[in-house]
Amino acid sequence: MKTTRLNAGLRPNILATLGALALLGSATVANAQNYPVTPAQRATAQQTAQTGIPLSELTPNAPDEYTVKSGDTLWAISRLYLRSPWRWPELWGMNLSDIANPHRIYPGQVLFLDKTGGRARLTLRRGGGSGEGGTIKLSPRTRQDTVTGLALPTLNPALIEPFLSEPIVVDEDTLKTAPRIVAGNDSRVLLSRGDRAYARGEPNAPLLEKAGPINQFRVFRTATPLKDPATSEILGYEAQYVGKAQLQRSESTQTMMEAGKEVTNVVPATIDIVAAREEIRAGDRLLPEPPRQLLSYTPRAPIDPITDGRIVSVYGNAVQFAAQNQVVAINKGIRDGIESGHVMAILKNGETIIDRTGGGKDTLKLPNERIGLLMVFRPFEKVSYALVLEINDTPKAGDLLVNP
Template sequence: MKRLFGICLASWLALSTPIQVQARADQIQLQENHPQEYVVVKGDTLWDISGHFLKKPWRWPELWDVNPQIDDPHWIYPGDILYLTWVNGQPKLRLKNDRMQPRARVSKLDSAIPAIPLKDLFAFLSDNVVLDEELLKKTPYVLGGRNERIIAGAGDRIYARGEIDQGHIAQNVYRPAKKYIDPSTKELLGYELLKVAEARISALNGDITSLEIIKSREEVRVLDRVIPAPEARIQSVFYPVAAPLESRGQILAVLRGVTKIGRYDAVTINLGKREGLKSGHVFKVFTRGETIKDPLTKEKVTLPAEEAGTLMVFKTYDKVSYGLIMTATNVLSIGDTIRSPDADN
């Protein structure tokens, strides 16, 4: 967790003159109106803070690296004052002098400044899964409940059929909710499942498993799927980096069930592990060009796509991934395209 909240001030690429900054696209570029100082406020993220200084705030890991002025355990908090300085021709972001002297400091963990707004991710990290068609068919399913019930809730017993991993007492119950189809190739990319309950194995009898429902969000129904509860710690550390140069895709869905997409909305995209995606990969989002009628020729003309936001991948599957909209300069929609920030427009 230290690295999540760490102020890391990575060595910048050498910047000796403004001309060199403009000449090389891979150089980090400062905002033209960047401040010399910034006071950290509650609700800030490292991404937000870097946005005051960088034209591409997703490159904040290159701005924040080892900084000896920041006292262990390398966290910043609301009220800290940051300032921009230059050392050997390289820009550095540091803390004001009142933090330089060693002294004891007691602060709550949840008051430290995170890299990105984790509260917007936790539900999606634990409550949504995507399975391919073959795996979905093999996943154990709910037969019903005690006394021939077809719905059940917390405190009830249910029965599932299929091969359940006996090494995991804790199980989650999911409901297939959405089928993802690639809009271009029409390939079936997978099925999204939403968690409806948490359960615990109470007995095994051949391919029939008895489970006690511990907690439920919705009523458990026949044909809901049973999947072992994840034991691994949910990933909470993300270090943004440009998506692979050749990566191009589309937004398939928004996870909150709305049609228009804005900042901090979670979305599904039609790219996954097979395309080399990993958590932390960043894309530019382009709105689809509108189709309008030429007032002179009367023919229909499709306007060019325009850059309108930034997306960071936070969970990957084989053929699809979940991403969080980090910035949005316009309303985004399902079907908008995504490209690597390093790709030519």
């Protein structure tokens, strides 16, 4: 049993920030990173906290106080208070320089809405302000994790954790030159978890064990081209994730005599299938398991205007329309300045129609209608994966993306 006390005097306004939890691709929050707070960042946050936002930006039913509960997310609480939830840094006394160092808020803390002076601020002390002193008590609880592990996540982690390790966008040659499965043990054609199989690399790049931890690979199938709906540019190839494999023995060669001649044959590497989303077969490709990454998802609007942004595809086999909490690929990536956490509005592309109501045949373009929001969580060079946060219609490939 442990009771945690946070000294509010040490961080008068920084503690009032609803920072985003850095999500781990390993689906755990127990090892979330602690970000240092510099004196300059502290001063900037305090200054911004004194400014707040106009009361008109609050939702009509924004509560005067709210106790953070287990299962809450940053986005859900932002929506509780703000008409534009991606503007949360202004309400919690942060500016763009602090976003790279998100702070934590925990279940059991009480948020107070300060409306003095016609501006809104969110604090952890009733009455707000920047006075010193006082403590903030978190509810006692029995736990094995550190208090950092209880930090509030930005979104429900289960929504995006699979996409941190499963789908991948590659260039045209990456899968073609990746090691491939050539056969299953006992002449098995379809492989699943627990089966043994054999694989080989290209002649100049055999599949070999490397020093260090056990060699893990992801198994992928034929990549699907992702084409920009606006320019028809191939932005990358989305590889279909089918499972994981573990390398047991390296690829090698064996020399023997056949018909009086010395012949050298390739001996494929030995792998074990350790996970399978669907049945694995010969021809599937292996890509090394990447190191686990600590990623921060801090919802915010992009700094620069988004131009010609489009939804490229909805993730899933033969899925045409996107639902809330579904993943889509968009035609903007790292080269366009897109980062994890960028929020964009989805616009339904208005149809072009022929107007015959006036006796003629005039061509009309119906207006674009805003139908939802999405947030980027995994950017690649030319394309990104984004989570659909809110919708009031059904987004689809080709719909437009703009700053929120």
